[in-house]
Amino acid sequence: MTYTAEIIGVGTELLLGNITNTDAQDVSKALSEIGVNVYFHTVVGDNPERLKQAVAIARGRADIIITTGGLGPTCDDLTKQTLAEAFGKQLVFSEDEAQKICDFFQRRLHNMEMTENNFQQAYLPEGCTIFDNGVGTAPGCAFESEGKHVLMLPGPPRECRDMLVKCAVPYLKNLSDQEIHSHNIHIFGMGESAVEARLRDMMNAMENPTLAPYAKDSEVQLRLTAKAKSKAEADSMMAPVLEKIQGILGDIIYGIDTETLENTVVGLLKENSKTLATAESCTGGLLSKRLTDIAGASKVFIGGMVTYATESKTSLLGVDAGLIREKGVASREVAEQMAIMVRRRFSTDLGVGITGITGPDSDESGREPGTVFVALSAEDRLWCRSLSLPFDRGRVRTAASSHALDMIRRYLTGLEI
Amino acid sequence: MTYTAEIIGVGTELLLGNITNTDAQDVSKALSEIGVNVYFHTVVGDNPERLKQAVAIARGRADIIITTGGLGPTCDDLTKQTLAEAFGKQLVFSEDEAQKICDFFQRRLHNMEMTENNFQQAYLPEGCTIFDNGVGTAPGCAFESEGKHVLMLPGPPRECRDMLVKCAVPYLKNLSDQEIHSHNIHIFGMGESAVEARLRDMMNAMENPTLAPYAKDSEVQLRLTAKAKSKAEADSMMAPVLEKIQGILGDIIYGIDTETLENTVVGLLKENSKTLATAESCTGGLLSKRLTDIAGASKVFIGGMVTYATESKTSLLGVDAGLIREKGVASREVAEQMAIMVRRRFSTDLGVGITGITGPDSDESGREPGTVFVALSAEDRLWCRSLSLPFDRGRVRTAASSHALDMIRRYLTGLEI
Numbered sequence: 001m002t003y004t005a006e007i008i009g010v011g012t013e014l015l016l017g018n019i020t021n022t023d024a025q026d027v028s029k030a031l032s033e034i035g036v037n038v039y040f041h042t043v044v045g046d047n048p049e050r051l052k053q054a055v056a057i058a059r060g061r062a063d064i065i066i067t068t069g070g071l072g073p074t075c076d077d078l079t080k081q082t083l084a085e086a087f088g089k090q091l092v093f094s095e096d097e098a099q100k101i102c103d104f105f106q107r108r109l110h111n112m113e114m115t116e117n118n119f120q121q122a123y124l125p126e127g128c129t130i131f132d133n134g135v136g137t138a139p140g141c142a143f144e145s146e147g148k149h150v151l152m153l154p155g156p157p158r159e160c161r162d163m164l165v166k167c168a169v170p171y172l173k174n175l176s177d178q179e180i181h182s183h184n185i186h187i188f189g190m191g192e193s194a195v196e197a198r199l200r201d202m203m204n205a206m207e208n209p210t211l212a213p214y215a216k217d218s219e220v221q222l223r224l225t226a227k228a229k230s231k232a233e234a235d236s237m238m239a240p241v242l243e244k245i246q247g248i249l250g251d252i253i254y255g256i257d258t259e260t261l262e263n264t265v266v267g268l269l270k271e272n273s274k275t276l277a278t279a280e281s282c283t284g285g286l287l288s289k290r291l292t293d294i295a296g297a298s299k300v301f302i303g304g305m306v307t308y309a310t311e312s313k314t315s316l317l318g319v320d321a322g323l324i325r326e327k328g329v330a331s332r333e334v335a336e337q338m339a340i341m342v343r344r345r346f347s348t349d350l351g352v353g354i355t356g357i358t359g360p361d362s363d364e365s366g367r368e369p370g371t372v373f374v375a376l377s378a379e380d381r382l383w384c385r386s387l388s389l390p391f392d393r394g395r396v397r398t399a400a401s402s403h404a405l406d407m408i409r410r411y412l413t414g415l416e417i
Numbered sequence: 418m419t420y421t422a423e424i425i426g427v428g429t430e431l432l433l434g435n436i437t438n439t440d441a442q443d444v445s446k447a448l449s450e451i452g453v454n455v456y457f458h459t460v461v462g463d464n465p466e467r468l469k470q471a472v473a474i475a476r477g478r479a480d481i482i483i484t485t486g487g488l489g490p491t492c493d494d495l496t497k498q499t500l501a502e503a504f505g506k507q508l509v510f511s512e513d514e515a516q517k518i519c520d521f522f523q524r525r526l527h528n529m530e531m532t533e534n535n536f537q538q539a540y541l542p543e544g545c546t547i548f549d550n551g552v553g554t555a556p557g558c559a560f561e562s563e564g565k566h567v568l569m570l571p572g573p574p575r576e577c578r579d580m581l582v583k584c585a586v587p588y589l590k591n592l593s594d595q596e597i598h599s600h601n602i603h604i605f606g607m608g609e610s611a612v613e614a615r616l617r618d619m620m621n622a623m624e625n626p627t628l629a630p631y632a633k634d635s636e637v638q639l640r641l642t643a644k645a646k647s648k649a650e651a652d653s654m655m656a657p658v659l660e661k662i663q664g665i666l667g668d669i670i671y672g673i674d675t676e677t678l679e680n681t682v683v684g685l686l687k688e689n690s691k692t693l694a695t696a697e698s699c700t701g702g703l704l705s706k707r708l709t710d711i712a713g714a715s716k717v718f719i720g721g722m723v724t725y726a727t728e729s730k731t732s733l734l735g736v737d738a739g740l741i742r743e744k745g746v747a748s749r750e751v752a753e754q755m756a757i758m759v760r761r762r763f764s765t766d767l768g769v770g771i772t773g774i775t776g777p778d779s780d781e782s783g784r785e786p787g788t789v790f791v792a793l794s795a796e797d798r799l800w801c802r803s804l805s806l807p808f809d810r811g812r813v814r815t816a817a818s819s820h821a822l823d824m825i826r827r828y829l830t831g832l833e834i
Binding site: 009012013014015016017018019020021022024025026027028029030031032038039040041042043044045047050053054057061072073074104107114115116117118134135156158212214278280282283284285286287288289291292293295297298299301302303304305306307308309311312315316345346347358359360361393394 | 449461
């Protein structure tokens, strides 16, 4: 049987437009991956009467109700009370959950006092399955009542995502006998519409598995999804399709079922026992931040310099001041020297230099925002990409740092850079 | 009279989680600013039956129904037909609109052929007010029927925002004589529940203005909102409340109606003509990334070093190797030396040093993940915060960089650090 679900977001800040309802997107995506149909999203404020109304409507048209938000310690957090009441359940105090909340506060900053209202979070519907909160205090929960499944997840997106993956999806998977499995194909170096154009005939002819592209930051992902009775069956359905896609797209695929470009690069550096240092100007530390998002990066990423002000490029990194005057700070030559000098300073195998104009304004030499030079120095060789990225400041920075990662990846796998 | 509105998002891609419903946020924010209450958001797919259901529910509980999406030329764009039918209106072909669509294709999309289905967009409900689409082809519209107002806006966020500001808001302002104004109070250094505990009595006694707290990353925001006939009246209602909140919370308020902590810090550095350099270990460049998110930061943020590997702290930054051996890499003493040395290297007024353990594993000396030391060096003085942050890797890094920003802010405003 195929289940249908409705997602109810709870929070006045959603109705005031203070925040976007990313929880609804995260939950929808997860449900679509496990074959649960979502026909409605609803958002209500921190108001028990209107939440009750929304629940009454949802239970009439869905098998599964998933709420996000309203589980916290403050007096407008009313989701548990309202849902429990709607389904005739008592709230019961859980000693275990209260202890977990105490523990969380004890390990916290000394200036964060724990107030009594935090114990409100330890009251949960009788007989429910408790969902642990891996990144905050409020536990979530699930129960079945009158043939409906009710799941409650916390509102803060990080907490919601964590609990969704670790608790809600496994709970829902248990309800169905069909499994959905998928592969994520990660692509850098081609736009979404170009990728789609190359695969369109293939995609149109597919029913199970299915293939869907989507754009994310400066990358494209393809999601290949199969429905089957087992993982083995799904895998054997997907294998020939994967091979065909790899044949069509070639080396712009940087990974299958990997996490991010930075994960791939840190992995490759480790495998090849190569070390890396970075010199960043316009990206301001974003590249080193992305590399150090990966646990264990310190084995291969030795360090970086953020030479943001022009004089620091000369005084700290040793870039020739005359070259900067002659070619401009945002130039191929300066990016190349940055890469060479930072590699020398940190005595690493690889060095990256990034300089450019992120905007909103042009630089003194009249170069357009979005003009960025990314250089890679390795052994006795040197490469530089000149980019013009027609995006806003944030996206220019993301794309520039992705290009640096892509160049390192291509170098370490013996591809043309 | 105060109107209530419901926003109905139309689009299967929202229910699949392919896109976030930013239209609902944009519309909500605009409505809240003009004093229209939003009690519900609903999202339905490209399915006329379920859209009809959603409209039937919405007209029972709102005075104004605003739809986003489903106005385009393809066969799943059914919003106009469905809403017109629900309110007993005919769709009428508009010669003017058809001409505008032709013009748009000729001027803006010279390399795209215009297909017949584009004329579907020129059918509009009889007697409606037409909303021009400033950035796309599909016009929106508004009509009144049986005491309800129906507004239809396009789905693509750019088109929706443009039409919202230029057409929908003026249309709605004509209906009401009340305005809503608000202040955002930004807090760092106290948890949401502790903030709420201090303000609870005050919050419970308030009706207009109202006050609501919410947590975001490692910060807390308070939103103070007043309804009044004019901005001046709202301001005079909020002024005494603001003063009272400031009296209760004191200097943990880092800004009112500012954007972010990094914005505040870059602004303060500029005002005080002070320069800054950063030495980051466990935050790996996140602090410099946040500072350089702010356009114009290069005037005060001279640069940074990411000394991620232990040896780079000695070789590049000049931290005493003996000290590292004796105290451990993640120690107060090393953070302090990093701050002192980076300030010297970059010849800046202020230097920050951050070292710690972000996890997931403990370090060799057995220190727990989340142990972080943040040091600030200025003139002949030195401060260091020892933190234990019981979060995951990403949040530890965010919180550590926020502490550094908070220390700089407190230094520059003459507060205890």
